[in-house]
Amino acid sequence: MSSWLDYTINGLIVGNVYALVAVGLALIFGVSRLINFAQGSIYLVGAYIGWVAVVQLHTPLPLTIIVVAAAAALVGLIIERFGLRPLQNSVRIAPLLATIGISFVLDQLVMLTFSPNPRALPSQLPDVRFQLGGGTIGPLDLLIAGVGITSALLLFVFLRYSKLGWAVRAASQDRDAAMQMGVDVNRVNQAVFGIAAALGGVSGMLVGMYYNQIDTAMSLQATLKGVVAEVVGGAGNVPGAVIGSLLLGLVESYGVAVFGTSYRNLFAFLLLVVVLVLRPNGLFASARQAPPEPLTGTFIAPSRPVRIPRWALAVAAAGFAILPLFPVSFYVLQTLINAWLLGMLALSLTLVAGTIGQVSLGHAALLAIGAYTSALLSLALSVPVGLAVIGGGLMSAALGTLLISPSFRLRGHYVSIATLAIGEIVSLVILNWESVTRGPIGISGIPPLSLFGYDLISPSSVYWFSLAVIVVLALLQGRLLTSHLGRSFRAIRDDDIAARAYGLSLNRYKSLAFIFGGFAAGVSGGIAAHLYSYINHETFNTQQSILALTVVILGGLGNVVGAIVGSVALVGLPEVFRIAAEYRILIYGIVLLLLVRFRPQGLLGTI
Amino acid sequence: MSNIDRRTLVKGSLAAMMAGAAFSRAAFAQSSEPILLGVSGPLTGPNAQYGAQWKQGFDLALDEIHAAGGINGRKLAYQFEDSQSDPRQSVAIAQKFVSDPRIVMELGDFSSPASMAASPIYQRGGLVQFGFTNSHPDFTKGGDFMWSTSVSQADEQPLLASYAVKRLGLKKLAVLHLNTDWGRTSRDHFVKAAKEYGAEIAVTEGYIAEERDFRSTLVRVRDANPDGLILISYYSDGALIARQARQVGLKQTICAASSVYSPKFLELGGEAVEDVHLGTRYFPEDPRPEVKKFIAGFKAKYNGQEPDAFNAYSYDAMNMAAAVLKIGGIDRRTIRDAFAKVKDVSSVIFGQATFDVESRRVKGAMNAELVVRKGQFALWDGKPT
Numbered sequence: 001m002s003s004w005l006d007y008t009i010n011g012l013i014v015g016n017v018y019a020l021v022a023v024g025l026a027l028i029f030g031v032s033r034l035i036n037f038a039q040g041s042i043y044l045v046g047a048y049i050g051w052v053a054v055v056q057l058h059t060p061l062p063l064t065i066i067v068v069a070a071a072a073a074l075v076g077l078i079i080e081r082f083g084l085r086p087l088q089n090s091v092r093i094a095p096l097l098a099t100i101g102i103s104f105v106l107d108q109l110v111m112l113t114f115s116p117n118p119r120a121l122p123s124q125l126p127d128v129r130f131q132l133g134g135g136t137i138g139p140l141d142l143l144i145a146g147v148g149i150t151s152a153l154l155l156f157v158f159l160r161y162s163k164l165g166w167a168v169r170a171a172s173q174d175r176d177a178a179m180q181m182g183v184d185v186n187r188v189n190q191a192v193f194g195i196a197a198a199l200g201g202v203s204g205m206l207v208g209m210y211y212n213q214i215d216t217a218m219s220l221q222a223t224l225k226g227v228v229a230e231v232v233g234g235a236g237n238v239p240g241a242v243i244g245s246l247l248l249g250l251v252e253s254y255g256v257a258v259f260g261t262s263y264r265n266l267f268a269f270l271l272l273v274v275v276l277v278l279r280p281n282g283l284f285a286s287a288r289q290a291p292p293e294p295l296t297g298t299f300i301a302p303s304r305p306v307r308i309p310r311w312a313l314a315v316a317a318a319g320f321a322i323l324p325l326f327p328v329s330f331y332v333l334q335t336l337i338n339a340w341l342l343g344m345l346a347l348s349l350t351l352v353a354g355t356i357g358q359v360s361l362g363h364a365a366l367l368a369i370g371a372y373t374s375a376l377l378s379l380a381l382s383v384p385v386g387l388a389v390i391g392g393g394l395m396s397a398a399l400g401t402l403l404i405s406p407s408f409r410l411r412g413h414y415v416s417i418a419t420l421a422i423g424e425i426v427s428l429v430i431l432n433w434e435s436v437t438r439g440p441i442g443i444s445g446i447p448p449l450s451l452f453g454y455d456l457i458s459p460s461s462v463y464w465f466s467l468a469v470i471v472v473l474a475l476l477q478g479r480l481l482t483s484h485l486g487r488s489f490r491a492i493r494d495d496d497i498a499a500r501a502y503g504l505s506l507n508r509y510k511s512l513a514f515i516f517g518g519f520a521a522g523v524s525g526g527i528a529a530h531l532y533s534y535i536n537h538e539t540f541n542t543q544q545s546i547l548a549l550t551v552v553i554l555g556g557l558g559n560v561v562g563a564i565v566g567s568v569a570l571v572g573l574p575e576v577f578r579i580a581a582e583y584r585i586l587i588y589g590i591v592l593l594l595l596v597r598f599r600p601q602g603l604l605g606t607i
Numbered sequence: 608m609s610n611i612d613r614r615t616l617v618k619g620s621l622a623a624m625m626a627g628a629a630f631s632r633a634a635f636a637q638s639s640e641p642i643l644l645g646v647s648g649p650l651t652g653p654n655a656q657y658g659a660q661w662k663q664g665f666d667l668a669l670d671e672i673h674a675a676g677g678i679n680g681r682k683l684a685y686q687f688e689d690s691q692s693d694p695r696q697s698v699a700i701a702q703k704f705v706s707d708p709r710i711v712m713e714l715g716d717f718s719s720p721a722s723m724a725a726s727p728i729y730q731r732g733g734l735v736q737f738g739f740t741n742s743h744p745d746f747t748k749g750g751d752f753m754w755s756t757s758v759s760q761a762d763e764q765p766l767l768a769s770y771a772v773k774r775l776g777l778k779k780l781a782v783l784h785l786n787t788d789w790g791r792t793s794r795d796h797f798v799k800a801a802k803e804y805g806a807e808i809a810v811t812e813g814y815i816a817e818e819r820d821f822r823s824t825l826v827r828v829r830d831a832n833p834d835g836l837i838l839i840s841y842y843s844d845g846a847l848i849a850r851q852a853r854q855v856g857l858k859q860t861i862c863a864a865s866s867v868y869s870p871k872f873l874e875l876g877g878e879a880v881e882d883v884h885l886g887t888r889y890f891p892e893d894p895r896p897e898v899k900k901f902i903a904g905f906k907a908k909y910n911g912q913e914p915d916a917f918n919a920y921s922y923d924a925m926n927m928a929a930a931v932l933k934i935g936g937i938d939r940r941t942i943r944d945a946f947a948k949v950k951d952v953s954s955v956i957f958g959q960a961t962f963d964v965e966s967r968r969v970k971g972a973m974n975a976e977l978v979v980r981k982g983q984f985a986l987w988d989g990k991p992t
Contacts, residue, residue, distance in 0.1 A: 011823070032865035115643060116659055120877070129854070134829065135855035211819055213847060223694075226729050257826070261814045261818075261827070262812070262813045263823045264823075330705060330706045333702070336697060439786075439791065440786050445748070519875055533726065534723035539720045539724075582650050582651060582689070585652075587693075605972060
């Protein structure tokens with residue numbers, strides 16, 4: 001019995017930690033309907049500024065907090081002014097991508113300045129412990145709780161009763177109307193980003209002190225857990241974010257209690273999916289709240305896609321097909337193989353995200369399902385590799401569609417968050433389902449690609465094989481887009497209410513898109529498994545999902561050729577920047593930001 | 608990277624990219640050029656810290672190798688390509704190295720998915736993949752070009768089990784392990800050995816690498832009522848667990864795997880890691896000359912910083928590479944054959960390292976039983992804590 005008290009206390013303590021990030025995310029989402037993926041990076045920056053203040057300058061705690069808050073707020077203002085404000089008239093999806101680019105840049109800057117080694121960030125509070133249940137808590141726990149709850153309350157009061165708060169809420173409901181009423185929307189956004197960043201910075205510092213440890217990898221984890229907590233509480237709802245965080249902490253703690261440590265995050269993401277399916281606006285959303293706007297649809301600026309004549313495409317394909325006949329190095333071929341594999345994933349995502357408007361952030365899960373299916377079919381059942389890869393595609397289509405189907409009723413950002421969670425769930429199931437997937441040990445000795453009994457081992461043959469697959473998939477998808485079915489997909493994306501009124505069954509069409517897309521992604525995963533010969537639960541991770549989405553947006557949503565061009569660009573750029581060693585991801589982030597800034601509809605435009 | 612000038616590197620990269628195999632072959636003919644090793648490892652991304660530690664160890668070893676006259680008079684250098692521990696990038700790097708005739712041998716990668724995805728390419732390309740942190744039991748099964756000096760967990764874990772059970776007298780153990788291929792393999796070897804020595808395993812808990820909060824896990828551990836905690840962890844998570852164990856009121860003896868052996872473990876863990884026991888391969892006051900030389904050299908080169916386990920692995924790896932090149936020359940195949948011929952290479956981890964030709968690994972890691980006393984690693988004096 002006393003153990004349950006301890007689990008409860010521990011759940012609340014860690015929920016407390018999540019709340020600090022969630023509140024900042026909720027504030028920004030409330031105003032700009034934007035999931036700020038850079039919030040975790042500001043948290044990271046805050047932690048390192050705190051380290052400089054505490055360890056180098058020996059500032060007392062109140063001064064440390066002020067320094068960190070001020071510096072982080074400054075970073076927030078810079079992000080708002082130079083990263084996001086130029087994008088306010090562009091497509092809604094551009095700022096989302098910009099925050100991802102900004103987080104790359106900030107994380108890399110911190111890493112280059114401070115080295116990736118973890119550092120100790122000593123707490124400046126007296127080291128006393130209070131007995132609570134079987135364990136103890138310290139003054140830092142209380143301070144974190146105090147900061148979380150106080151800031152949530154202050155923000156609540158600020159939004160409800162102050163004039164600037166009204167302006168913030170007005171801007172969040174209808175930007176144009178607010179501007180007509182004389183609200184300086186830019187100033188509102190500045191205020192919100194400044195406050196959210198200050199909070200994010202202070203929370204990074206406090207959490208660093210709490211664990212006596214800061215490192216450059218803390219940013220993505222903070223964002224992930226913060227997003228989960230925020231959405232559970234109701235996106236944009238500041239007090240809801242605190243309660244959502246505590247609930248998340250409790251669910252994780254009880255999950256550990258009942259099933260063991262390795263199931264912990266599984267419960268966090270299951271909670272998210274369940275909440276999204278049952279109460280899509282979060283547990284504490286008010287009924288009056290306007291329905292979430294679709295992320296794409298009407299928010300995809302009507303752009304004129306770049307028309308590439310067919311003969312040019314045919315020439316390009318032929319050019320790539322004869323490339324291995326020239327004395328190019330295997331390195332170039334391997335890089336292009338990677339691009340074709342990513343391209344298959346991007347084709348899949350550009351269909352579900354661009355054509356039918358379901359922006360998925362968990363697409364790597366489809367790769368993983370395809371890869372494991374194909375690997376296990378060929379190893380355990382001795383299925384010929386060519387058939388096993390197709391089996392991987394089919395399994396990915398079936399299982400992926402089944403897993404994603406509960407989120408069909410969601411719209412806009414909520415689809416992205418649900419798919420993010422489903423992606424994590426798939427990865428955690430692979431980690432824990434040891435009897436089938438061999439858990440963390442992974443699957444080794446996967447046979448190489450072969451076709452009709454001939455092993456495809458040389459880089460040229462793998463290159464031709466993957467090129468052929470992607471060309472066939474692209475032709476099929478191009479045909480699909482010009483068909484009646486493709487027009488129905490776009491109708492659902494552009495106005496789902498009108499589409500429904502016209503008699504289209506949304507769920508059926510979304511399923512069809514995921515079945516087709518799942519197949520392409522599964523085939524890509526299957527080929528990758530046979531190419532690598534070894535896979536485990538880390539091979540297909542969240543970074544892959546984010547990369548795929550970047551490719552799709554870069555190429556132009558729904559644009560088949562764009563997806564392939566984007567893949568070549570995003571696989572190629574980091575390779576070209578290899579000369580820059582540690583700086584290459586920084587450069588990559590900056591290039592990404594510039595692309596979003598100057599070509600938000602993607603290189604080839606939305607179809 | 609830091610050991611070859613930028614222009615050479617640019618030239619080399621261009622050469623590899625522009626299909627200039629012939630061009631760089633011409634460059635290679637000048638024997639004043641250093642012998643070049645390829646390193647594939649994380650310089651950015653979540654594992655970047657380990658890549659940075661590799662570099663420190665490599666650079667120190669290179670200084671010593673050059674001071675001793677290089678490889679039969681020629682200098683040795685390495686080209687570090689950042690893989691972010693991502694299999695997609697490590698396979699591209701593998702093709703790059705394989706098709707670059709200046710590269711005579713490859714070292715790395717760090718994680719198993721990245722390393723083992725690249726193995727088929729190195730095997731078919733006939734370039735040695737020398738994975739010095741690859742403990743995955745299947746790594747060297749990738750082919751006869753895969754060699755590893757990573758301490759086999761089948762060797763290390765029984766030593767730790769013996770320390771915990773036989774020497775410290777612990778009878779009922781809770782095992783916390785990283786839920787990675789390394790942590791899982793280690794756990795299995797540890798549990799097997801500890802049971803053989805007569806201990807009971809009360810509970811085992813696997814956690815993911817990004818985990819930071821262990822309080823609920825530790826309540827589970829407490830309820831299993833063990834008399835000792837075993838940490839199969841790296842230093843950062845190991846320090847977190849030790850701190851939180853004390854916070855939730857666990858006072859049992861903690862015994863940790865050698866991977867926590869780092870000054871960072873003391874810095875991050877603070878008072879909570881006092882009296883933590885750990886088995887390591889070397890220790891600060893180790894009388895062995897190779898260890899004294901390594902520690903003194905490292906402190907001199909890096910402003911008094913203490914080296915840790917990963918520094919030692921990469922230092923040893925570079926020395927091993929030099930020893931292999933001295934008898935294997937610069938031909939990729941004779942280099943592979945030389946791995947089977949090198950004998951008793953001076954090593955911080957093994958004392959004297961000789962490959963077992965069957966498993967292509969080195970057996971017989973050194974063992975030291977340490978304990979943290981007054982914020983320092985010290986040889987355990989046999990006194991109970």
